[in-house]
Amino acid sequence: MIDFALEAEHLMVEKLVRDWAGQKIAPRIQELDRAAHFDRSILAEMAELGLLGLCIPESYGGAGMDYISLGLACEELEYVDTFLRVILSVHVGLNSMTMMAWATEEQKQHYLVPQARGTKLATYALTEPNAGSDAVGIQATARRDGTDYLLNGEKMWISLADVADHFITFAWTDQEKRAARDHAGITGFILERGMPGLTTGTIHGKLGIRAGNTGFLSFNDVRVPAGNVLGEPGEGFKIAMFALDQGRYTVAAGATGLVRACLDASVKYARERHSFGQPIGQHQLVKELIADMSRNYEASRLLYQRAGWMKNQGLRNTRETAVAKWYACDASEKAAADAVEVHGAYGYSDEYPVERFYRNCKAAVIYEGSREIQKLIAADYALGYRVDRPMRAGLPSYPFSG
Numbered sequence: 001m002i003d004f005a006l007e008a009e010h011l012m013v014e015k016l017v018r019d020w021a022g023q024k025i026a027p028r029i030q031e032l033d034r035a036a037h038f039d040r041s042i043l044a045e046m047a048e049l050g051l052l053g054l055c056i057p058e059s060y061g062g063a064g065m066d067y068i069s070l071g072l073a074c075e076e077l078e079y080v081d082t083f084l085r086v087i088l089s090v091h092v093g094l095n096s097m098t099m100m101a102w103a104t105e106e107q108k109q110h111y112l113v114p115q116a117r118g119t120k121l122a123t124y125a126l127t128e129p130n131a132g133s134d135a136v137g138i139q140a141t142a143r144r145d146g147t148d149y150l151l152n153g154e155k156m157w158i159s160l161a162d163v164a165d166h167f168i169t170f171a172w173t174d175q176e177k178r179a180a181r182d183h184a185g186i187t188g189f190i191l192e193r194g195m196p197g198l199t200t201g202t203i204h205g206k207l208g209i210r211a212g213n214t215g216f217l218s219f220n221d222v223r224v225p226a227g228n229v230l231g232e233p234g235e236g237f238k239i240a241m242f243a244l245d246q247g248r249y250t251v252a253a254g255a256t257g258l259v260r261a262c263l264d265a266s267v268k269y270a271r272e273r274h275s276f277g278q279p280i281g282q283h284q285l286v287k288e289l290i291a292d293m294s295r296n297y298e299a300s301r302l303l304y305q306r307a308g309w310m311k312n313q314g315l316r317n318t319r320e321t322a323v324a325k326w327y328a329c330d331a332s333e334k335a336a337a338d339a340v341e342v343h344g345a346y347g348y349s350d351e352y353p354v355e356r357f358y359r360n361c362k363a364a365v366i367y368e369g370s371r372e373i374q375k376l377i378a379a380d381y382a383l384g385y386r387v388d389r390p391m392r393a394g395l396p397s398y399p400f401s402g
């Protein structure tokens with residue numbers, strides 16, 4: 001039987017996040033965005049609400065909620081501003097959920113538990129100055145030195161790079177495989193701030209997500225104990241792709257929230273603003289813009305919730321998550337552009353939030369696999385060029401055991 005109804009726990013999370021973000025962040029967001037300032041104190045509030053370990057089992061310090069709850073939280077966060085959802089995308093989606101699946105028990109106790117409790121902030125660093133979509137094109141290397149690895153290279157465009165405490169990153173450990181572009185030569189590592197040779201910085205002058213932090217990492221002979229290898233040596237590429245299945249899900253849900261934010265702002269304005277003797281909402285061409293936002297919101301929400309349901313069931317969802325991310329990001333880009341038009345000249349100033357939505361939406365079309373990459377994934381599944389192979393590790397299905 002198909003059941004589209006949300007459960008009481010989902011409605012509770014939705015309301016909790018909506019109330020918090022609406023009351024605590026929305027009144028300050030214009031100021032935070034203008035200042036291009038990441039306010040770290042917000043993290044403590046998110047930790048207090050349990051958001052930083054939302055779908056991590058309670059036995060690892062999390063709130064023990066399901067994956068649909070994670071999507072709902074992301075939708076509500078991005079309804080207010082993209083930077084809030086990005087925190088969940090990297091800290092929970094790309095990092096903690098990946099740790100949950102691939103880390104050893106010792107690594108989970110040391111890294112995941114404080115992350116889930118919100119006392120440590122985590123992110124994910126795959127992209128480099130010369131390699132984004134082409135993850136096999138990364139140049140970072142990790143050379144074995146006794147019981148350690150010496151890590152060298154650069155990571156670029158990393159969300160929360162300059163504020164996070166923990167990082168999952170990727171480097172070549174097998175130079176022969178690197179020369180052959182065989183991804184089995186890439187290994188995943190867990191790093192922590194303070195390791196000698198690890199430095200970070202902030203990228204300034206971004207188009208959007210200005211209240212958030214985006215930056216770079218530099219590895220200069222960073223000595224990483226072999227105990228900080230995530231998964232087995234050579235599993236890094238698979239782990240990086242697994243992480244994207246989780247991160248993309250949060251991006252899809254967040255973009256859905258951005259569509260709804262554009263819809264609500266446009267409806268309000270269209271009812272208030274008059275032209276030719278009537279509210280602009282009465283003009284059919286304005287109605288068309290509103291109708292598109294309304295339809296695209298519902299379709300985006302259904303797509304991400306299907307992916308969340310599959311995660312709950314423990315089903316592989318790479319294809320469904322990619323489609324949800326692609327669809328919702330397209331929808332949010334169109335909704336933001338149309339919302340600016342509905343607002344006319346006022347939409348072109350930061351007096352109204354739609355200008356910020358328009359600047360913020362573009363990054364999601366690029367990160368966690370660009371629009372083109374999602375299209376390739378969808379096409380390759382359809383054509384049979386891509387098939388899911390069993391993974392050695394996976395997310396725990398919901399309800400969590402133990």
Ligand SMILES: Cc1cc2nc3c(=O)[nH]c(=O)nc-3n(C[C@H](O)[C@H](O)[C@H](O)COP(=O)(O)OP(=O)(O)OC[C@H]3O[C@@H](n4cnc5c(N)ncnc54)[C@H](O)[C@@H]3O)c2cc1C
Pocket residue numbers: 090123124125126127130131132133134156157158159160209214363366367368369370371372373376
């Ligand atoms: C605000 C922001 C935050 C980010 N946060 C993170 C983060 O936390 N961690 C992280 O690791 N990365 C992060 N990124 C990086 C992001 O994931 C990459 O920018 C993205 O993967 C694209 O890589 P690229 O920028 O190198 O573009 P490129 O890979 O150089 O692509 C350029 C263009 O070519 C297209 N293209 C490339 N290959 C193909 C192909 N085979 N077929 C068709 N078209 C193709 C792309 O779609 C794109 O339009 C972030 C980026 C931004 C903007």
